[in-house]
Amino acid sequence: MGLSKNHQLSKIATNDGHGENSPYFDGWKAYDKNPYHPSKNRDGVIQMGLAENQWIRKNPKASICTTEGVNEFKNIAIFQDYHGLPEFRRAVANFMGRVRGNRVRFDPDRIVMGGGATGANELITFCLADPGDVFLVPSPYYPAFFRDIGWRTGVQILPVDCDSSNGFVITKAALEAAYEKAQEDNIKIKGLLIANPSNPLGTVLDTETLRSLVSFVNEKNIHLVSDEIYSATVSGSPTFTSISEIIEGMECNRDLIHIVYSLSKDMGLPGLRVGIVYSYNDAVVSCGRKMSSFGLVSSQTQHLLASMLSDEEFVGNFLSESSKRLAKRRNMFTKGLEEVEISCLKSNAGLFVWMDLRRLLEKQTFEDELVLWRMIIKQVKLNVSPGSSFSCTEPGWFRVCFANMDDDTVDVALERIRTFVRQAKKGKTQVKNKRLQNNLQLSFSSRRYDESVMSPHMMSPHSPIPLSPLVRAKN
């Protein structure tokens, strides 16, 4: 009676904390409506994910759903212990060590399961913070952190602004400034969350910076969560250093250090939803383990992965081949952009590059960034992600994923970008604020992309379109 049905629902059910309604979905809608196909739709939108994993074909016994493996069906299907299968935890701990060059060892008894890194990030937040508490996060950052650490927990993000003057590296000064400002505003900082390697930058944090972060959290007695989901995507130099290696070599309170990991990127298995919290804090391991009842990795998946990850030869080949191919593709992509004098932040990790289109903006504003982004989707027909969706403080940066397509499609994408840039240079393309003309009117019904897709396109405090009640440091 006059009341919207939303009034019957919880605050979480009716708020926008998930971010799905953000206009950043327009790129995905455009792709969904008109996807590129090399022969059937060459004029379609190119989706700018992952190595295909054929291991199971050669190892059918690892699955309880094959003739070869079905004898294990009963044992595995009735397993429901939130500690996880011991062989799974051993294999994951081993794998984590291997990905870090075996320079550090992980204890299987500290492996806690979560539903992907998404679930793991939420689980660790639930263990460390209360509603209203805040995590410092260096910007630009993975947009779904907002949803993962905030939507259901009530925890907020306070971005620590980093900029291109030093390659977006977080400094102790920026951290201190954000922390001090929070103190003045009576905001309770509970921790610092970093992604190393970074999404969206594709860079790794150097040892000195990592040490300074550990000192910082020790001095303030707050937590450090290191999301290391892209550990094995690094190629060449600088090499990846895990926070686990840093704490081996310095005095610190280990109870404050936690790692989030997943097999979504490093093994190309996002659909299996394998996320890990590795905490050096016994109380967090104990609580997290109980909490993992809400996001268990199915025993079928644990069983399969225990075998797959224990296949040392396969894992070794997979990791080295994957990092070689990523390096080759990154090189091909950045060189192709250089032909039209478009540069990217120097990077050697992740599945993307951070492309600098600042000089294509008429005005250095986020409004103009969005206008340019809509032109790229509509005219160039590439679904890339604007920097504002990553809370970047400088307009004009775009994240471009390059790993989920074949070489021919990359060539087509590059040629489209080059043509667009050449035209823009000649003044034929007006990158001006024509918001109405660029408005995309598309419908999007598919839930296919929900998790992996919407995350890069959520709203941010830098966006011209207001959304969330995030707090933001002005430093």
Ligand SMILES: Cc1ncc(COP(=O)(O)O)c(C=O)c1O
């Ligand atoms: C930094 C970062 N953390 C977490 C996630 C979520 O990963 P998962 O698919 O394992 O939930 C992503 C996915 O893109 C990511 O980039």
